[in-house]
Structures are given as C-alpha cells and as structure tokens.
Amino acid sequence: MSLQRSLRGRIWRLPHLVLLVGFTTSICGGWFGSDCTDRVARAADVDWRIGLDFRKALELPLGINWGDNPAREALTNLSNNQRVAIWLDRRVDPGKKLQFESQDLPLDVTLDKLCEKYRLGRSVVGPVVYIGPPATTEKLATLAAVKRQQVGTQSAQERAKRARSAPLIIPALAEPRELMRELAQQAGATLVNPEAIPHDLWPAKMLPPLTLADRMTLILAGFDLTFETSADGSSLRIVPAPDKVDYEEKYSWRSANGSLASQLMKKFPELKIRQTTDGVVVIGKYEDHELIDRMLSGETVRTAKVVPGDKRYSLRVENQPAGAIVKRMAKELGKEMEYDPALTPKLQTKVSFNVKDVTMEDLLAAALKPLGLAIEMKEASLVVVPAKP
Template sequence: MFAWCGLAANAVDATDWLRGPALRTRLESPIHLTWNRRELKEGLVGISKQLRVAVFLDRRVDPHQRIDIAAANLSVGELLKTIAAEADLGQAWIGPVLYFGPRDTARQLPEVLDRRRREVANLAAPQRRLLGRRSALTWPRLTTPTDVLREVNAAYDVRLDDSAVLPHDLWDATELPPLSFVEQVTLVTSGFDLTFQWEEPARSYRLIPFPAAAESNDVARPATEPDRRADAAASEEPEAARRDQRVADIERRRITLRVAEARLESLLAHLERQLGLQFEMAEAHDGERGDARADSAGDQDGPDSLLSQRVTLEVSEATVDEFLSQLFANTGLRFRREGLRVHVSRER
C-alpha cells in the first residue's frame, strides 16, 4: 500500500520505470492520496517518480491547473483515472507510458498505435527488429519536439520528410522508459494530432493528421498496459447481478482518508466516481416530507445550499456508513443510505 507524501521531481533523474507484469501489479495496488489545490503537472511528476509509473502530459494541457483529490483505498490505476477526470482529460497507454491529454486525442490513440504497429509487423524481419528495438527516451529542458524527433530518427536510421514542420515549442526535461520507434514518434506527435505514414518502409516517413474517428475500420478501444480485453461474458451479465455485486463490494469497503478544508460538494463528487455511490439531495427523508412542506414557507433552503461549505476530517479503516457519518457531522445535513444510493437532506 502506498501513501502519497507530496514530493515533486523537477529534474530528469534516472528512474527504474516499471513495465510488464511489475507495472500491472503496481496499477492494481491500493493507494491513499490527498491533493488540495495541487498543480496538475507537479502532482503527476511527483506521483510518477514515487510509484515508478511513467506518465506524459500533452503539450496542450495547462500544467498549472489546480486539482483537488481525496483518494481512499483506490488502486493506483483508479487514482490515475480520477486525476484525468478531475482535469477533464483522457488517457491512453503508449507502451508503458500513460498519456494524459485531450479526450478526442486519447480516444483515437489506441487505434492509431495499432495501425502503425501492424505496418511494422508486415515489414521484413531485419526492419521489424530494428524498429521494434526499445530505447529510453529522454531530453533536457528547452528541447523542441523537432529536436526530439531528430534524435529518434537518428537512433533508428530513418528520415522524416524535409517538408514536415512542427510548431515551435519548448518542452520541459523529460525521462521516459524504453519505447519502440512507433511509440516514440507517436508520443511526440500526438500533441499536434499527428501520426506518420511511411513513404519508403523503414526508411523515410511523413507526418499526417490523425484519422477521423469515422474512418476507423475497428472500434477504438481504451489502450491498457497490459493489453488485456475484458471478459466478454461480463457484458452479458444481468444488470441486477452487477448491481448486487457493487453493493456487496461497497459493504466490504474500508476507507482511510484525511482531508483539510475540502469543499463538501467536491468530496461528494469524488465519492461518486471512486466508490460508485449516488448522492440524491432532498428536502427531507421519506416519511418526513409532510413536515418539510409545512416548513417550506419559512425555509426555502434545501441541502444544496450547504454543499459549498468546507470540511476537515480524518478516518481510518472506516466502513462506508461510518465515513459518511463523520463526513456529514456538523454540516447541517444528514444521510440515509440504501445500497449505492445515499439520500441527503437538511437537518430539521
């Protein structure tokens, strides 16, 4: 289990990045983490270094946007998805590197990568071996993406069409794990919504726009590391059975969390995403609505008016109900849980 301690990495230092089975194990490991108004890039770089899970932030994303995270008993993989959701970003795996970027780009990346890999797989054996060779991708601060591509091309003895011009950009120092030629070029060009097309296979290529989603021959699937498909039978499982399983899971869940001055509304949104709870706001609990209507002339404020307040709490190994009891204590709100549904009303 990991506890995030808020460290950040500001330089390129050699990191023993996780790959393959070790990476899968890490992504399934539980973690507790709290961010209060933490800058996105600073937080991602820090957690990436600590957990040895390589991440890459698209050039178009504001690295200074501030994120609130309250993660309790999530897996590392779930946490990274939560961070992306909070920043309104998509995710895609480029080899052992988790890309964070615009949702449209992230949605197309798996298919783009799959096409480029199939093209390499159809080459002669010597060319396949050369382009499939994995090498670490690093560059110092103030490097341009054109410079990065130039180094990649030199390493694999290929040429980029002279007419190709990437917009001038200066990138921060970056260190990534060993990647193949396709993965390296895709990672660099994805921030411009570009991919590549061979002019002379394994010799020279040119940059082209991402294919439109409608042009894809296959339905794009989220890229995961490793590339494991969900069991098809799961999609056929009756909805009632799936719901019962989610309820059973929530009953077994134990929560460890510490937050300070966090907005109650933000915490509830986190809990909906992370635990699958559904919070429903009402004037009063069922059975009390007559009283609520009688009082409504003198009190028009429902529970929504109390959600902007800030709360501080610390729980350890609490059940869901124990956690909710502490969460709503002294807020002027009360709750009643029925499975995954949590009815919240103003105290009367």
C-alpha cells in the same frame, strides 16, 4: 482447450519487455547542451515499472490529498513515487492548480477520477500513462498499436531496427521536431517535413523503454499528429492523426471458434466481430484487445469497487454503441456488465445524447431507453434487460 493465437498484430504486443538501452547519446549529443549527460544519468536512476509489474502498479490502492498542487509537479511526484511513468499532454496547463482527494482506490481508478474532474482523458501506451484531452486519449492507445503493427509489414531488417526498445530521454528545452528528426535517423530514415511539427520547447523528461513507433507516437500526440513510413522505410512523413482508428486482430481457439465468437460478442458488444474458417477477427479499440488477451490467457481481470453515492454526471455522446456506454459505467462501479446475447444487436446500436448533472441511472436511461432497454443494478453487475411496457 489449448489456445492458439495468430501472429497478426501480436508480434509487437509487448515491446517494452525488451530492455535495450540505446540511442540516448545521440538524442542528447551536441545540440541539447553540455549538461544533458548529467540529467540523463539522474533520469536513468528511475526504476520504472514495466510489463506485468506496470499493470499491477495500476491496480495498487493509494491515497492522494492535493490542495492547489500544480499539475506538472503533482503528477511528477506521483509518477516518481509509484514508479509509473506519466506523460502530461502539452495542451494541459502545467501550472493548473489541482484540488483532489482520493483514498484507497487503485491508481488507474484514481487517475480516471482526477481526469473526470478536470475534463481530461487517460490512455496507456506501453508502460506510460498519458493524460490529455479526451479526443486524443480516446484513440491514442489504438493509434500506437496500429503504428507498431505496421512495422510488421516491412522488411526483416527494418522490423529488427524499429522493434528495439529504448528509453525516451528528453533534455530540458528540447524541440519536438528535433526529437523526431533524431528518432527518424535512428530508424535509418529521413524526416521529410519536420516543419509540420509546430515549434515548442519541452521540459526534461525520462520515460521507460519503448519501441521506436511508441516514442514517435507519444511525441506527436500533443500536436494531434502521427507519422507515415514509406514503403521501403527510407523516409518518414508527419501527417494529421485520424479522427477514428481501429485495431484488427485474429484470435483462434482450437475446435471452438464458434464458442469464442459468441463469448466475445457477449463480453464486448461494441466490437466488430466475425468468425472465419480459421479464427475470429476482432476490430475495435486496442484496450479491448488487451482485455481479450488477458481473458484468453486465463488471467483474472481485477476491477475496483467504487460506490457511486450521490455522484452526478454530465456527458455528451455522439454516435457511440450503447453497450460501450454501459460497459464504461460498469467498469467505474467495479461491476460486470451482463445481458442476454439476444440483445447484442440493440447494444451495438449507436446512440447520441447530451445530459447534464444527472444520476448514473438517468445517464444509462438516456442511452438505453430509446432502444427499449433498461438497467437492473445488482451487487456485482449491471444487467441490461428489455424495458417493461
């Protein structure tokens, strides 16, 4: 079967493949200081991984042995060595000493374990890994995708202007409100309330090519803010980031949308999925949409093999689908989540619990036992089954 995809939400899916290096002069000009050009020249030498190369880099195994390494220094060195851009949220103490060791695990799993140890979260926006408070990282990729999607509702001229990708180069002692003012000007818009962004001074940073929406999203994420664009595109307003955000996209598979809907419901029980006359509408986190894209393109999604050992877990869950929790644990173990489709309604049920210093088995029991479900752990999968009487 040949796969057809709708254009909604798809147009801006891979903006970082457009390598237009522009706008850096305006950001550095004048008010950032005379030595900005030299810093930009040095930063531009970084050959960041982007596109498929970026994704493959996250899957490459590596070893880390940090003993009291300051967070910013450690992550900057890791970023440069792996050529993977990493953004550390402004609310994370850059001088915090990190004691961390990991051997022969993929970069993304390594970063997940680092974040778990220090109660942080990880997200990906374009070719940038963002590390910060879990409340921010949980929704950041989806928020960025929604903002890119909103560009598609504007005029052709505005779409062309805002779809261009360019590096985000931040000189030392840059003020985020001024960065946003400059980016608004590049979009041909006026930032109507720059004072909504608290005063701050940032260290020098260079990121790979990103769309205008992604650059703005990253700058504002550390303040738990986002932006809204006027209908005619002439003005931008800073607003609080939503507590919850979902990304919607329509998929279609010729003559087999019913089969597609069934497969997606089985693989992604936490998503809202409905079949229409011409496709399947999926609503949920952007990271899940990316997995769907890869699956439908025939790509094999690699998972890391992680042995749980005697690891203990402390986790507070509030109003989350039980299936999403099982899926997260399966991913950490490098296993597949399996279950009878008849259990889908139960796995979509939202649960709340709080566990401290428990095994993975006890954590999963906390999520599934109230629903009359249980877990069978096999070599390559976590299988959800009805609980025995």
